Amino acid sequence: MSDTILVTGGAGFIGSHTCVALAAAGYNPLVLDNLCNSDLRVLDRLERITGQRPGWIEGDVRDRALLDRVFAEHRMAGVIHFAGLKAVGDSVADPLGYYDNNVNGTWVLAQAMEAAGVQTLVFSSSATVYGDPDRSPIPEHAPCRPANPYGRSKRIVEETLGDWQAARPGWRVALLRYFNPVGAHESGLIGEHPQGRPNNLMPFVCQVAVGMHDRLMVHGNDYPTPDGTGVRDYVHVMDLAEGHVAALRQLQKAPGLLTLNLGAGSGLSVLQVVQAFERASGRAIAYEVGPRRPGDVPAYWADPSLAERVLGWKARRGLDAMCADSWRWQQGNPNGYA
Ligand code: NAD
Ligand code: UFG
Numbered sequence: 001m002s003d004t005i006l007v008t009g010g011a012g013f014i015g016s017h018t019c020v021a022l023a024a025a026g027y028n029p030l031v032l033d034n035l036c037n038s039d040l041r042v043l044d045r046l047e048r049i050t051g052q053r054p055g056w057i058e059g060d061v062r063d064r065a066l067l068d069r070v071f072a073e074h075r076m077a078g079v080i081h082f083a084g085l086k087a088v089g090d091s092v093a094d095p096l097g098y099y100d101n102n103v104n105g106t107w108v109l110a111q112a113m114e115a116a117g118v119q120t121l122v123f124s125s126s127a128t129v130y131g132d133p134d135r136s137p138i139p140e141h142a143p144c145r146p147a148n149p150y151g152r153s154k155r156i157v158e159e160t161l162g163d164w165q166a167a168r169p170g171w172r173v174a175l176l177r178y179f180n181p182v183g184a185h186e187s188g189l190i191g192e193h194p195q196g197r198p199n200n201l202m203p204f205v206c207q208v209a210v211g212m213h214d215r216l217m218v219h220g221n222d223y224p225t226p227d228g229t230g231v232r233d234y235v236h237v238m239d240l241a242e243g244h245v246a247a248l249r250q251l252q253k254a255p256g257l258l259t260l261n262l263g264a265g266s267g268l269s270v271l272q273v274v275q276a277f278e279r280a281s282g283r284a285i286a287y288e289v290g291p292r293r294p295g296d297v298p299a300y301w302a303d304p305s306l307a308e309r310v311l312g313w314k315a316r317r318g319l320d321a322m323c324a325d326s327w328r329w330q331q332g333n334p335n336g337y338a
Helices: 013-022 044-051 062-071 088-093 095-116 151-168 201-207 237-253 269-279 305-311 319-332
Strands: 002-008 026-035 053-058 076-081 120-126 172-178 181-182 217-218 235-236 256-262 287-290
Touching: 002 013, 002 151, 013 076, 013 237, 062 095, 076 095, 076 237, 088 095, 088 120, 088 151, 095 120, 095 151, 095 269, 120 151, 120 237, 151 172, 151 256, 172 237, 181 237, 181 256, 201 217, 201 269, 201 319, 235 237, 235 319, 237 256, 237 305, 256 305, 269 319
Parallel strands: 002 026, 002 076, 026 053, 076 120, 120 172, 172 256, 181 235, 217 287
Antiparallel strands: none
16 A cells, blocks of 8 residues: 655645655655645646545644544655745734744644654755855755744744754654745646735746736846846756655655755746746747845855755756746646636
8 A cells, every 4th residue: 555645735836746746656645735825626637647636634734633633544654744824025924923824833733743653744944044145056054044934934943843853863854945946747737826916936927928917027137146137046846846755755764854955956047037938938028127126135046966965866857847837837727726
């Protein structure tokens, strides 16, 4: 019988792609999600892609009684914990809401796991824990200076899960620091559908390409970067998904604490992304250069070599695939799963 993995937040962007990778690797994903930022119809799409409908539990990760029931009813080989809130601006407006969801949610989950004897946990952290780094590529031992409540919520979880793993050495914990996830499954059946006006670059570019906005606002072109626009490490969401499977496999081999960057290892500017998207879509992307966005860092990218050494994982899909797959999803699903 295949191992069942509880995937909290599995209806969301990265979680749904990870369900595909888990199924491909022979695991049996069981999704728990409160649908605060996702759509239940993603399950139909996952069934079309994998030929197997993931298990489904609608609920909140902070609901301890629910978690106790779930762990009592299913024999779980591990948990991948995506459930959380991720909008930096909202976290500034509602820090306690963010700490409750992201920090308290993880603590409730870890306590329920301990009570149930499930000791394998993969956690969604973020490159945002580094804040404005001194240099790139960023290794995992770089100082962590998160600059907003969202970033601090991720860092608090990292530190407290580190304390927990030290106190319970039988536990197997992976803290995965994602850089900028973009793209979609190559089928075009699942992808990212932000609610309202997208904050992030790739979804906004996609919406310009289909005419939902007349132009992209480039947030500054006076940064100390080759073309003056912001530089980030974009990583294809399916590479990221496969990174979770690799982390899970590694944890199943040995107890311990892994802290790993998941990024492509190179930086791309806003204009490089725009040009690649134009090539992939055959559409012109109109843009205007505006002022810098408050809180933005000029440039950073990952040193992903530790993940390659420890997990044998590295990002394989390049910028052209990220753009082509985003575009396929956008064209086929202009209203998301609706
Ligand atoms: P997403 O919003 O698409 O997915 C998160 C899912 O969690 C959603 O389906 C949402 O409904 C669910 N959820 C939120 N709070 C919940 C709760 N209390 N109980 C149950 N379900 C809950 O976001 P995503 O981009 O897939 O991100 C997944 C994780 O990765 C998040 O923890 C996020 O902070 C982290 N992360 C994302 C990025 C990124 O740029 N997308 C970068 C670094 C880290
Ligand atoms: N950008 C634009 N125009 C837009 C949107 C973005 O020019 O309409 C630029 C940004 O200024 C930045 C780059 O595109 O230079 C990438 O911006 P994103 O918003 O896509 O991504 P960020 O790197 O700003 O944010 C990501 C995650 C956050 C996380 C942050 C930490 O989405 O969750 O990294 O650095 F907090």
